[in-house]
Amino acid sequence: xxxxxxELIAAVLKGDAASFEPFVQKYSPRxxxxxxxxxxxxxxxxxxxxxxxLKAFDKLKSFRGEAPFEHWLMRLTxxxxxxFLRGHQRNRELSFSDLSDPENDWLERxxxxxxxxxxxxxxxxxxxxxxxxxxxxxxxxxxxxxxIEDRSVKEIAEVTGWSVPLVxxxxxxxxxxxxxxxxxxxxxxxx
Amino acid sequence: MNLLExxxxxxxxxxxxxxxxxxxxxxxxRVMAFLTSRAVADHWAxxxxxxxxxxxxxxxxxxxxxxxxFFNSTSNANxxxxxxxxxxxxxxxxxQNDQAQ
Numbered sequence: 001x002x003x004x005x006x007e008l009i010a011a012v013l014k015g016d017a018a019s020f021e022p023f024v025q026k027y028s029p030r031x032x033x034x035x036x037x038x039x040x041x042x043x044x045x046x047x048x049x050x051x052x053x054l055k056a057f058d059k060l061k062s063f064r065g066e067a068p069f070e071h072w073l074m075r076l077t078x079x080x081x082x083x084f085l086r087g088h089q090r091n092r093e094l095s096f097s098d099l100s101d102p103e104n105d106w107l108e109r110x111x112x113x114x115x116x117x118x119x120x121x122x123x124x125x126x127x128x129x130x131x132x133x134x135x136x137x138x139x140x141x142x143x144x145x146x147x148i149e150d151r152s153v154k155e156i157a158e159v160t161g162w163s164v165p166l167v168x169x170x171x172x173x174x175x176x177x178x179x180x181x182x183x184x185x186x187x188x189x190x191x
Numbered sequence: 192m193n194l195l196e197x198x199x200x201x202x203x204x205x206x207x208x209x210x211x212x213x214x215x216x217x218x219x220x221r222v223m224a225f226l227t228s229r230a231v232a233d234h235w236a237x238x239x240x241x242x243x244x245x246x247x248x249x250x251x252x253x254x255x256x257x258x259x260x261f262f263n264s265t266s267n268a269n270x271x272x273x274x275x276x277x278x279x280x281x282x283x284x285x286x287q288n289d290q291a292q
Binding site for chain 2: 017018020021024025028029030032033034036037042046049050053054057110111114117119121124125127128129131132143147148150175178179182183186
């Protein structure tokens with residue numbers, strides 16, 4: 001008979017580390033999918049996932065069982081991704097010359113006829129990845145959770161540990177930051 | 192260029208681009224091996240910590256005994272010296288021979 005998650009957690013807390021493996025098997029796909037939103041290189045994604053599981057193992061005592069394990073784990077994952085972003089702040093300047101030819105072509109099409117430029121093309125996906133990489137860590141996190149994953153402000157507050165007003169302020173600033181990056185591309189392109 | 196519209200388009204592009212849930216081969220095994228090896232290392236750390244605590248206790252006990260012996264010997268400076276008594280007892284036969292001659 002399969003053991004429940006509560007039983008497995010109790011076994012891990014008693015010192016049976018092997019009982020942790022079913023969690024790693026079951027939830028790793030979600031952890032990897034989340035990590036891939038914040039890191040591009042596979043080696044970085046794997047580092048984040050490993051860090052998440054080490055933290056989950058070490059902090060398992062703090063899991064009180066009031067919410068599902070998955071929620072607790074995803075909160076840990078998002079926070080680990082945020083720590084990763086803060087620790088890997090790269091050059092945040094993006095200029096028009098950095099863009100590849102397909103990205104430029106897509107922008108040209110967008111300028112010519114915004115409604116006909118499809119978002120479901122690789123160039124658009126590459127461009128948004130590039131723009132996201134240039135955002136500050138809080139801006140990137142909040143845009144990802146609010147705009148891309150379509151989560152509510154309350155959910156974001158729970159996941160990040162920020163207050164609801166702080167999430168709102170950061171969302172406002174993040175949108176402005178993103179527009180500033182796009183404005184810089186426009187300026188480089190046409191001036 | 193309509194920046195607001197561009198922003199919307201790009202966010203829509205990001206929504207369409209759902210990240211893969213692919214897990215690298217044997218990732219679970221690697222994580223579990225690491226966690227288990229760390230648990231073994233933790234046992235050694237526990238043992239080492241115990242040894243250090245024991246060492247500190249021993250040093251403290253030695254210092255206390257040393258201090259007690261030092262102050263005891265200075266306060267009883269005129270009392271019989273154990274080492275002198277021991278030496279007298281051990282060399283008693285030699286002393287007797289010397290006196291007989």
